[in-house]
Amino acid sequence: MTEQDKDQSYLGRLQDYYAGNRRIPSHARLAELMGFASKTASLKLLARLEAQGFIARTPDDDAWIPAKRFFERPLAEAAVPAGLPTLANDVSGEPFFVDDYLVRKPSRTAMIPVKGDSMCDAGINDGDIAVVERGGAARKGDFVVAIVDNEFTLKELGLERDKFILKPHNKAYPVIRPKGSLEIFGVMVGLVRRYKH
Secondary structure, eight states, X not given: OOHHHHHHHHHHHHHHHHHHHSSOOOHHHHHHHHTOSSHHHHHHHXXXXXXXXXXXXXXXXXXXXXXXXXXXXXXXXXXXXXXXXXXXXXXXXXXXXXXXXXXXXXXXXXXXXXXXSTTGGGTOOTTOEEEEEOSSOOOTTXXXXXXXXXXXXXXXXXXXTTEEEEEOSSTTSOOXXXXXXXXXXXXEEEEEOOSOO
16 A cells, blocks of 8 residues: 555544544554554654645644545535436545535525424425525525524515515414514525434
């Protein structure tokens, strides 16, 4: 195994550690995690990962933190068919950042957990995370997080007799016709779902 392959393996272990602990471990702990004989090997690994743009020093130079590349994931060059199967090829491809794909305006984007089943027929389920962009104009047909009579809800924005309504995507729920104020908090621009816990 080449040093580059080893570093990819070490990086994967470091990413897994970070996912569970939300910090880069100390040199001694890193040596233990990687099976190194000394802290010196940890220092060399960190220096190599820094040179590749995966980690960086804090501004006051007292700790290591993840850099942007730390969060990149491989994006397959070929799409997976949802119809008939095709021959499998190498799935490696360009680096992919979930944030870059889902979040266009970070200062105006909120991640909001979905609770309930009123949108299940639109494929929006209880436990999903709605990616909501605030401040943009909402149009008929958009899925929006709205404040209706002082309560938040996620629904499709509709129009009925020149008045906005909120349409659920589950026949068990009624259309919401606001009696008082209707404020659009933001428009849903993406959805995050985890299938296994």
